[in-house]
Every structure is written in C-alpha cells, then in structure tokens.
Amino acid sequence: MFLKAAGALFVLGTTIAAGTGVARALEEEVRELRRLEIALSALSSEVSYMLRPLPMAMIAAGKRAGGTVGELLCLMGDRSGISGRRTPEDVFLSVLEETGLEALPRFARDLLGELVKTLGTSGHKEQIRLIDMSIDRVRSFLRSVEGEYEKKARMYRHLGVLTGLAAVIVLI
C-alpha cells in the first residue's frame, strides 16, 4: 500500500514537474522578449541622447535589461570596438557558434543577428531609426505571442497534473 502511494506520488510529481517546466520555458521566452525590448530602448537612448560609443552603449543597455539578452549585449560590448578589435557582428557570431544561444528565443536571436550587421555603421538618425524599428518588431511580436504563450503555459501545467492523475488511476 505504502509502495503504491509512493509510486503514485512519484508519477504525479514527475508529470506536474514536466508540465510546469514546459510552462516556465514558455514564460521565460516572453520574459526574454520583454528584456530585449528594454535593452533596445536603453540602447536607443544611449545612442540618441548620449552619443555613447556602441560598445559602452551595449554594456549599459545589457546591464539595464538583465537576463540572457543582457548578458549577450554586455559580452558584445566588452569584446567589440577598438579595444576588442572585433565588430559586434563578429562577437555575436562567435557566441552563436560556441553556445548556440539556445537560451534566447529564436525571434530574439534572429532579430539581434540582423541588427548587429548594421549597428554602428550609419549616421545618428539612421541608427536611431534602425533601433526603433527593431523595438517595434519586438513589441508587435510580443503582442501576438503573449496571450498565446500564457494560454499554452496554463495548458501545459494542467496537462501535467491531469496526465499524472490519469497515470496514477491507471496504475492503481
């Protein structure tokens, strides 16, 4: 009897954990996208009002945003420019090659990959316009997926609990 109860609890716990894990991953994706939006806004103001050199602007934006996006920006800022002797694109590509950047949502990865190609290569107005366009893209993507991701996260949580309960009933 004790073994049955322990087994049931184990199965239930495992499925709940699995459901919660998937749900958290989805929620984390949304959080990373929000961080990306914060980082780009910070980058835009660093570039437009302070005219700060790109490496320093990226570090400041990365610190403001935090998370994986923030870490990546800090890394790009630290290793690029005249002192790092690499361009942000070089650093981005080498980090992508080394780590795959799996912790970043695919959308964020693609957007940053495109953005770093043109960051720092054009005049002030063009640069601001470019970053602002990226912010708009992040915002519209967030709007389209936020509700869907929340629903999916809830669904996975419930699915975990229900699958566990079903398995326990079948096993008992």
Added chain:
Amino acid sequence: MGSPARTGIVLAPREVDRTSVDFLPLREDPGWGAFEREVLPLVPDRLRRGILAGLPRGTPVTELRIRAGLPVCVVLPRRDVLLDGSGTRIPNLVPTREEITRTLSLISDCSYYALESEFASGYITIPGGHRVGLTGQAAVWENGMVRLREVSGLCFRIAREVRGAGTALARELAGPDGRLSSTLIVSPPGAGKTTLLRDLCRISSGGMPEAGIRPSQVAIVDERSEIAACYGGVPQHDVGPRADVLDRCPKARGIMMVMRSIGPEVVATDEIGGEEDAKAVAAAISGGAVVLATCHGSNLEQLRMRPYSRWLITEGYFDKAVVLSRRRGPGTVEYVGDMPRA
C-alpha cells in the same frame, strides 16, 4: 626668406639671430613601436600579416596608406614601400573594399553615429593620438555638410611626440613674469610647428626653473585635435599637468570660452588665420593671457601680406616669433627672437 632690406621684417637667419639654437631636436622617432602596438591591430589579419612580412622589424614607419584595390603603401621618413609583390620579400597586398569597411568600423569604435562630424572633416583620431585620414566618394548636402558615402582610402599617420623639442627655445621665449612670452610660431607644413607648440605647452604647464619659467595654467584650444590628440576627450600626448584641452572647438569661439570659463594664464592654439581668430587672440592677450600660436607661412614677410596676421604683428600682440623651415630637415630654426613690428 625674402630680403630683410626690402621689408624690414625678415631677419637674416644667422647673422642677427641671437639664439644659439638652430635646430630643434625633432629627430624622426622610430615609429615602429606605436605602429605595431596601436595601428597594426586595427588592420585586418591578412593585411597585418602581409605588412609584417614585407617590413623588417623596427622600420621607422610614419604613415600607412590603405586604398581599396591598390597595393598597401608604407611611408618611411625618406621613402615609401609599396607592397606590390615586386621583390622577393615584398608581398602583393591589395586590400578589398570589405577590408577597408571593417578597418573603418574598428577605428570608429563601431560607432559611426558618434563620429559624424569627424567623418565630415575627413579624419579621426585613434588611441595613441594617431590620425586616420579618410578618402572616398563624398556627398555634399544642401546645408553644405560633406559626408563620405564610400570610404575607399585610409591614411594612418603615426603620431610622434617629441619631448624636449622646445627646451632650448623656451629659454629664448621666457618672459619677465616667469611665463613664456606671447609667441607666434611660423612655418610651412611639416616643419615642426605643432610639435614645438605642444612641447611649449608642456613646458608652460610643468614649468622649467632652469629657464626661469614657472608652472602656469594652460588652456589648449585644439580645433583639429593636433596639439593634444585627444581620444574620448583625454589628451594622448603629454601637454603637462596643468593643461586643459578644449578639443575640436572652433578656435575663435574656443579662446573666448576658455578665457571666460577657466581663466588660463597661457592659451595655446594652432594655425590661426582669419579675422575671428585674430580678434580672439588679441582679446586673450589683452585679457592678460599669454598666447602661443602657430601660423602657416615660410617667413614673417608672408604673414605681413595677410591682413589679420599683419594686424596682430603691427599692433604688437605677439612679443616673440619663431620661424621654422625644412631647409636642413624638419625643425630648422630660421629665426627666434623679438617679433619685429615694422
């Protein structure tokens, strides 16, 4: 130099020159160290390897010229080396447009937007005080602003700071109040006037007791970033411990700004020319500051032909004059002494 008898201004070089200084110590510093440490790392790997293969270590490099589609050219003090594959050791090194773009991105700290005005002026300063001249296809906007659309040529000019260049002259230029006298340095390009001015700033700022010069608060109005070679607002050359630098500010406005804001004892500026510059210099001297300035020209006679420099000379704003030439190499002192007013 013209005949002294004709103008009364141009003094015969040695007969009436009361100084024992006839040559500034502007020895061509071997530029290899700075070139290898501060310039080569900014050049793409392929070009860097080629340059290192084609040049013996320790070569005194003065310039590196990189042009898209043409062989890399390394300029030495008396000749240049074209890396065009001629000869056994010299590789054929032709940069691509992508390599130029990449180098440009690095030297601008990946921040073109922050250096737009520098790009418009055709050069930027990199750490170490080296200047990179830019050429390519320009676009002129309606408001007169020039913008380089396609940069296809980069000219790295290796900065050489010659400490002590002005030591011997400083004794001649010392004034009665323990500061240098207001001095106009005249020379054609490449004869060492900015190098001398920089060293005089350092001497003024740090003082030189053996010449009777006490330390002074120095303000340097550096419109073209040539005197202090600021990078990120920080001087890359030694201009002394009491020097404030107003970098990339138009001279006339800058002189008035420093006079009002920081009350300098000595104001230094490069290449004065027009009416505004002359009036600002006059205002600074009338305001009690010593002005150290340079001016393009081969001799004092040439200055008299220009209305505003003539006005500065005849009104007696400058106490001393130094004329340099390249007659026996950069830094040849043609004249040092009191500024002749007539």
